[in-house]
Amino acid sequence: MRELTFLEAIREAMVQEMRRDESVFLIGEDIGVYGGAFGVSLGMLDEFGPERVIDTPISELGIGGAITGAAMTGMRPIGEIMFMDFMTLALDQLVNQAAKLRFMFGGTTKVPFMMRAPIGSGAGAAAQHSQSLENWYVHVPGLKVVMPTTPYDAKGLLIASIRDDNPVIFFEPKLLYKKAKGPVPEELYEIPLGVADVKRKGKDVSIIATGMMVPRSLEAAEALAEEGLDIVVIDPRTLRPLDEETIVKSVMKTGRVLIVHEACKTGGYGGELAAVIAESQAFDYLDAPIVRLAGKDIPIPYNRTLEYNAVPQVENIVAEARKLAKGNV
Amino acid sequence: MSVDKNTRIDWLRQMYTGRAFEEMAEKLYALGKIHGTMHLSMGMEASAVGTIAAIKEGDYILGTHRGHTQLVAYGADLNRMMAEFMGKAAGYCRGRGGSMHIADVPGGYLGAQGIVGGNIPLSVGVGLTIRNRKTDQICVCFFGDGAANEGAFHESLNMAAIWKLPIVFVCENNQYGMSMNIKNAMAIDQISDRAASYGMPGITVDGNDVMAVYEAVGEAIKRARAGEGPSLVENNTYRWRGHSKSDANRYRTKEEIAKWMKKDPIARFQGQMIKEGVLTQAEADQIATDAKEAIESAVKFADASPEPDVSTILEGVYVE
Ligand SMILES: Cc1ncc(C[n+]2csc(CCOP(=O)(O)OP(=O)(O)O)c2C)c(N)n1
Ligand SMILES: [Mg+2]
Numbered sequence: 001m002r003e004l005t006f007l008e009a010i011r012e013a014m015v016q017e018m019r020r021d022e023s024v025f026l027i028g029e030d031i032g033v034y035g036g037a038f039g040v041s042l043g044m045l046d047e048f049g050p051e052r053v054i055d056t057p058i059s060e061l062g063i064g065g066a067i068t069g070a071a072m073t074g075m076r077p078i079g080e081i082m083f084m085d086f087m088t089l090a091l092d093q094l095v096n097q098a099a100k101l102r103f104m105f106g107g108t109t110k111v112p113f114m115m116r117a118p119i120g121s122g123a124g125a126a127a128q129h130s131q132s133l134e135n136w137y138v139h140v141p142g143l144k145v146v147m148p149t150t151p152y153d154a155k156g157l158l159i160a161s162i163r164d165d166n167p168v169i170f171f172e173p174k175l176l177y178k179k180a181k182g183p184v185p186e187e188l189y190e191i192p193l194g195v196a197d198v199k200r201k202g203k204d205v206s207i208i209a210t211g212m213m214v215p216r217s218l219e220a221a222e223a224l225a226e227e228g229l230d231i232v233v234i235d236p237r238t239l240r241p242l243d244e245e246t247i248v249k250s251v252m253k254t255g256r257v258l259i260v261h262e263a264c265k266t267g268g269y270g271g272e273l274a275a276v277i278a279e280s281q282a283f284d285y286l287d288a289p290i291v292r293l294a295g296k297d298i299p300i301p302y303n304r305t306l307e308y309n310a311v312p313q314v315e316n317i318v319a320e321a322r323k324l325a326k327g328n329v
Numbered sequence: 330m331s332v333d334k335n336t337r338i339d340w341l342r343q344m345y346t347g348r349a350f351e352e353m354a355e356k357l358y359a360l361g362k363i364h365g366t367m368h369l370s371m372g373m374e375a376s377a378v379g380t381i382a383a384i385k386e387g388d389y390i391l392g393t394h395r396g397h398t399q400l401v402a403y404g405a406d407l408n409r410m411m412a413e414f415m416g417k418a419a420g421y422c423r424g425r426g427g428s429m430h431i432a433d434v435p436g437g438y439l440g441a442q443g444i445v446g447g448n449i450p451l452s453v454g455v456g457l458t459i460r461n462r463k464t465d466q467i468c469v470c471f472f473g474d475g476a477a478n479e480g481a482f483h484e485s486l487n488m489a490a491i492w493k494l495p496i497v498f499v500c501e502n503n504q505y506g507m508s509m510n511i512k513n514a515m516a517i518d519q520i521s522d523r524a525a526s527y528g529m530p531g532i533t534v535d536g537n538d539v540m541a542v543y544e545a546v547g548e549a550i551k552r553a554r555a556g557e558g559p560s561l562v563e564n565n566t567y568r569w570r571g572h573s574k575s576d577a578n579r580y581r582t583k584e585e586i587a588k589w590m591k592k593d594p595i596a597r598f599q600g601q602m603i604k605e606g607v608l609t610q611a612e613a614d615q616i617a618t619d620a621k622e623a624i625e626s627a628v629k630f631a632d633a634s635p636e637p638d639v640s641t642i643l644e645g646v647y648v649e
Contacts, residue, residue, distance in 0.1 A: 033580045034508035057478035057514040058445050058506050086444070089479070124365025126427045128443030298646050302427030303416035303637050304364040310642065 001183035006176040007040050009151035009184045010116075013158040014041070014078060016188050018048055021076060024162055027054040027063060028080030037082045038118060038177050064090030064115070068098040068167070071113040076162055084117035084171060085131045098167040099142030114161040118174035119147070120212050120262055121311055127299035130307075132211065132263035137169045138240045138272065144193055145239040147171040149214040151182045153237055156191030164193060173211045180215070196243035198250070202230035204325045206250040206257045208273055209233060213260040213312060220317035229325050239269055247273070248280045255287035256324045262311045265294035288327060293320045332543070334607045338616070340382055340539055341602070344374040344595045345620035347398030350407070351570075353624045354397070354414060354428070358574060362415060367428040368395040372537075372569035375594035376501045378402045379542025380469060380564070383550050389437050389455050389468040391448040393501070394429050395568070396441035399471060403438045405431070411627035412634050419634035425645070445506075446472060446479030449498070453485050456494025456559075467495040467553040469546070475506020477520050483527075486561065490527040493558035497549040500561065501536065503568040508580035524561040536564025537594040567592070 004012065018024045026041060026048075032055040035042030045053040056063055060081060067077040081087045087094070098111045121130035137145045144166050148154040154172070161168040199214060200221050209217040214235045221231035232250050236242055251257050257277060259270040270292040277283070277290055295311040351369045358367065370377065373395070381390065381402035392399045400410055405421070413420025413431050421431050432440035439455070442448040452470035459466045476482060477500060489496045500520050504511055517523070524531025530552070534545045542564050549560035567589035571578055578586070602608035 030507045030509065032508070034576075035579075037507075037575070055509055055513065057509065058475040059478050059480070061480050089444075089481075124363075124427070126365065126430055126443065127425075128429070128447075296643065298643060299425075301425040301637075301642070302365065302422075302430070303424035305639060306416075306424065306637055306642055307364075309639050 001185065003181050004151045004184040005178055006151045006154055006172070006180040007038065007178060009155040010158055010172065011040055011042070011044070012184070013155040015044060015047065017159055017162050018052060020188065023074060024076045024078065025052040025054065026078045026080060027056060027066060029056055029058055029082050031055060031080055036080060038174060040177070041080070060086050060089035061093060064093030065097065067113040067115065068093050068101070068111055071111045071167070072101065072109050077113045078162065079113060079115040081115060081117040083129050084119045084133060085128050087115070087117055088133070094137070094143070094167070094169070095140050099140045103142060110165045111167045112165045114164070114168040114170050116170045116172060118177070119171040120173050120175060121300045121307055122175045122212070124302065124304060124307065126302040130300035132261070132295065134171055134210070134239060135263060135267060135269045135272070138269060142167065144168045144241065145171070146193060146237065147173070147211050147239060148237055149173060149176065149180070149211060149235055151180055151184045153191060153197065155184050156189050157193070157237060159188055160190040160193055163190065168193070171211065175212055176215070191237070193238045194241040194243055195238065196234055196236045196246040198232065198246065199235050200231065200233040202232040203254060204230045204256065205321050206232045206234060206254045207260060207317070207321060208236065208247055208257065209260040210236060210239065210269060212262055213317070216312065216314050217260055217317050219314045220321060223314070223318050224321055224325070227322070229322065231321055242276065244276050244280065247277065248282045251277055251282040252285045255285050257286070257290050258321050258324055259290065259292045260294070260312055260317055262295050264297045265292060266297050268294050270294050288324055291320055291324055293317060332540070337602060338608065340378050341595070341599055341613070342616050342620060343378045343402045344398070344539070344598065345617050346407070346623060347374050347377065347401040348595060349620040349624040350397050350401060350410070353628060357415070357628070364416065365427055366573045366575065368573050369570040370395045370398050370568060372589060372593065373501060373503055373566045374398050375539035375542055375598065376536040376564035376566050379539040380471070380499050380546045382543045383547040384467065384469055387437065387464070387466050389439055389466065391439050391452050391455070391468065391470040392441040393448070393471045393473060394441060394443055394445070395473070395501070396431065396471070397428070400431055400438060400441070403433070405433055405438065407623055407627040408630040411624070412631040415631045416636075417631050417634045418637040419631070423645070424637040446476035446481040448472065449476065449481045449485040452496045452498070453488045453494060456489055456492070456496045459495050460492070465554045467497060467550050469497050469499055471499050471501060473506060474500060474502040474504065474511050474520060475509065475514065477523065478506070478514055486523070486527040486529065486559070489559040490529045493556065495553035495556070496559040497546060497553055498559060498561045499546065500563045501566060502563050503566050505568070505572070505581070507572045510580070519563060521561055521563040529559050529561060531561040531563070533563040533565060536566035537592050537597065539594060539598050
């Protein structure tokens with residue numbers, strides 16, 4: 001199969017859906033001639049024109065509202081926010097409007113949009129351009145939250161997100177855009193939301209990782225394989241709704257679980273994952289406390305070394321997983 | 330307004346220093362010494378320098394992501410600026426902020442800003458503080474043409490106007506918000522027209538004419554100090570470089586850039602002074618050389634200063 005980068009897979013999914021469905025359009029800042037801050041939508045303006053690839057002024061709240069209103073009235077918009085940090089400016093429309101309209105209006109409407117945004121640190125962009133606030137959205141009933149980590153998953157999940165009848169927030173780990181490359185089918189396909197993927201099978205420890213922590217955990221697992229440890233890596237892919245079954249089953253098998261995410265630990269998604277496991281039948285199978293490895297509770301610093309140390313790296317994952325596997329927690 | 334020779338030479342020096350800082354910034358970036366991105370204001374120096382020339386000690390400034398020359402004009406320590414730019418412990422923000430977040434809060438420069446328009450609401454609070462203290466301080470709030478389309482701009486100007494706060498809103502209109510030309514971003518010709526919606530004076534000036542900027546901002550500051558409330562000053566200018574380091578300039582023509590480069594605010598101001606006979610070419614050359622040397626010595630300082638200690642990483646989130 002031909003290979004695409006993460007970025008190319010996202011672009012292809014949008015392009016193919018826009019060809020298939022007239023109601024899909026893309027709206028955001030600098031997505032036209034500029035091609036988006038990371039180049040994701042490069043070339044799309046040429047194919048679809050300015051009425052379907054809509055450059056907006058710097059008005060995130062406006063983007064959030066525009067996709068909500070358009071979705072309520074029959075369109076399937078894709079809103080792009082340049083960095084997930086700026087979604088905070090659109091939050092009112094996402095949280096107080098989009099997420100609640102269907103319920104509040106007694107099921108008489110639906111809001112089938114998706115909003116995409118790059119997420120995460122590692123690019124030297126400091127505290128206001130490097131955050132991982134995915135759990136804010138997980139907390140809001142009515143929103144779905146997706147975060148793929150491979151080109152194959154990105155395409156399939158993006159198509160499913162466009163077609164989903166609910167507002168979907170879609171986070172793209174920005175370090176993967178050009179770095180992740182892998183096989184992607186040319187045709188359209190959906191990966192259903194709410195289905196986790198076991199990225200690596202094993203028996204000693206279950207790592208549940210999200211975003212950039214998935215490739216890092218896989219690398220850590222390979223390193224530990226050389227020490228004779230056999231590590232499972234599970235990527236939930238959809239944070240809400242969560243595929244609890246896949247996770248619980250794996251933990252019942254290994255009895256040891258390490259949760260890894262980039263977001264700050266306090267109030268992060270790891271707390272939810274840990275609670276889900278603790279409340280499930282997997283509880284009785286645990287041979288060690290559940291361990292969370294997460295970003296430090298600080299804004300992301302600019303300095304390269306500080307930034308590196310602010311979030312989990314491969315060596316940290318190796319160390320934690322090893323401790324857990326050897327019963328040293 | 331007449332401005333004495335030495336003051337004008339100071340302005341020229343500031344413009345040259347801002348330019349030299351950014352030329353060096355580009356070089357350091359090319360050498361791989363800089364992690365992340367940066368936003369250069371080359372070509373816009375008169376806007377920053379003319380504006381800040383009109384303030385006095387004790388006033389407040391809220392800067393933007395394109396803030397290097399604002400900082401230079403404010404009188405920031407070049408060593409600490411460069412150290413911050415290079416992420417060093419001796420930098421203004423201990424290496425935690427970088428190019429986009431250089432700040433000298435104790436001195437009144439309340440920070441460069443990574444959120445477009447994020448500083449505009451802060452100015453309202455600064456205005457309230459000043460009102461509460463009953464001093465004659467003022468606050469200058471810089472932002473770009475693109476920022477004027479955030480809700481934050483509209484809410485803040487309205488609040489500042491109804492409470493007659495001592496704020497001068499300075500829009501550095503460089504014609505683009507990233508790739509979007511102002512003509513596509515708003516259906517009016519001048520951002521200063523928006524002042525009328527909030528009941529404050531608005532004026533558009535040639536932002537590449539340091540004297541014109543100084544005079545317009547000076548008038549607005551006079552009003553603010555006299556308790557007559559805020560104003561909006563729009564400095565028309567242009568950025569020579571791409572939006573940030575990842576910019577292929579696909580949204581504008583080489584001809585347009587060349588046309589604006591001919592309106593270089595430094596060459597223009599220097600030319601005027603030479604023509605008036607208050608400056609010689611040799612003196613001007615010396616000022617340019619001095620500026621470059623000051624920046625080179627700032628790089629030496631930054632190079633020699635230590636990296637932040639990783640063991641301090643958790644410090645500074647809360648007041649302990
Ligand atoms: C809230 C927010 N939206 C978008 C961005 C991305 N961004 C950074 S600078 C910029 C353009 C800003 O334009 P303008 O206000 O005119 O300032 P200029 O860059 O031209 O100096 C954009 C879109 C951001 N940093 N913050
Ligand atoms: Mg601009």
